[in-house]
Amino acid sequence: MGKLLVLFLCPALLISISAEPMAVRYSEGLVHGFLTLRSLDGQILADGDLSQVARADRVTSKLVFRFRDGSYHEETVVFSQTRTFRLVTDHLVQKGPSFPHQVDMLIDHSRQHVTVRYIDGDGKAKVADERMNLPEDLANGLMSILMKNYPPNGPPVTLSMVAATPKPRVVKLVVIPTGEEPFSNGKALHKATHFRVKVEIGGISGVVAPLVGKQPPDGHVWILAGDAPAFLKSESQFYADGPTWRIELTSPAWPPPASPVR
Numbered sequence: 001m002g003k004l005l006v007l008f009l010c011p012a013l014l015i016s017i018s019a020e021p022m023a024v025r026y027s028e029g030l031v032h033g034f035l036t037l038r039s040l041d042g043q044i045l046a047d048g049d050l051s052q053v054a055r056a057d058r059v060t061s062k063l064v065f066r067f068r069d070g071s072y073h074e075e076t077v078v079f080s081q082t083r084t085f086r087l088v089t090d091h092l093v094q095k096g097p098s099f100p101h102q103v104d105m106l107i108d109h110s111r112q113h114v115t116v117r118y119i120d121g122d123g124k125a126k127v128a129d130e131r132m133n134l135p136e137d138l139a140n141g142l143m144s145i146l147m148k149n150y151p152p153n154g155p156p157v158t159l160s161m162v163a164a165t166p167k168p169r170v171v172k173l174v175v176i177p178t179g180e181e182p183f184s185n186g187k188a189l190h191k192a193t194h195f196r197v198k199v200e201i202g203g204i205s206g207v208v209a210p211l212v213g214k215q216p217p218d219g220h221v222w223i224l225a226g227d228a229p230a231f232l233k234s235e236s237q238f239y240a241d242g243p244t245w246r247i248e249l250t251s252p253a254w255p256p257p258a259s260p261v262r
Contacts, residue, residue: 062075104117
């Protein structure tokens with residue numbers, strides 16, 4: 001499969017699915033929140049910061065993870081939200097010991113252009129500069145937002161994503177709602193909608209991948225539904241053949257109050 005780099009990786013299902021840009025049900029606005037990145041056994045790997053600003057119908061969202069080992073992950077996505085969500089640009093940077101392949105990828109949808117800067121196996125800097133036929137339903141950097149807008153009781157959907165292999169290629173994501181799961185906030189009980197995300201590699205690579213053990217594991221996203229949908233957590237690979245990591249919401253930690261002077 002090559003060095004496939006996708007945040008929500010995932011095989012096609014023999015079911016009827018749609019392949020359209022996600023309709024805007026809830027417009028995005030000003031956001032600033034904190035996230036934690038963990039291994040599936042609960043170990044904290046990185047501290048995250050998500051900031052988002054909306055101006056007219058254009059939204060800029062920036063996600064940063066600073067790893068305990070000094071690694072760095074940053075993704076800045078610009079998108080429009082007039083009737084449907086449409087990617088404008090996406091810039092992904094991954095570097096440091098947690099990422100075997102250092103990558104800097106820029107997607108410019110309006111120019112139908114993708115640039116991937118990477119370090120090859122010999123440690124040499126390389127650039128893949130491609131003009132591509134980029135589909136309208138690109139989901140790079142937008143998965144949690146799109147899932148918040150998924151229609152209640154809707155069918156499975158497909159979305160597109162640009163992956164670095166290291167040269168850029170377009171893969172299809174198959175998003176399947178699997179039902180509701182209970183969770184609690186203190187003594188308050190809630191339900192989250194669980195989405196399973198699969199990647200349809202396509203071509204001969206898609207046929208060979210499962211046979212050679214390269215089919216990536218399913219990704220997962222949990223969304224609080226209702227009048228004010230919210231992202232709760234996700235589980236996915238951050239790079240090809242890498243471990244599955246979990247993104248969760250977190251709260252600020254305050255230092256203990258100073259002892260009063262007597």
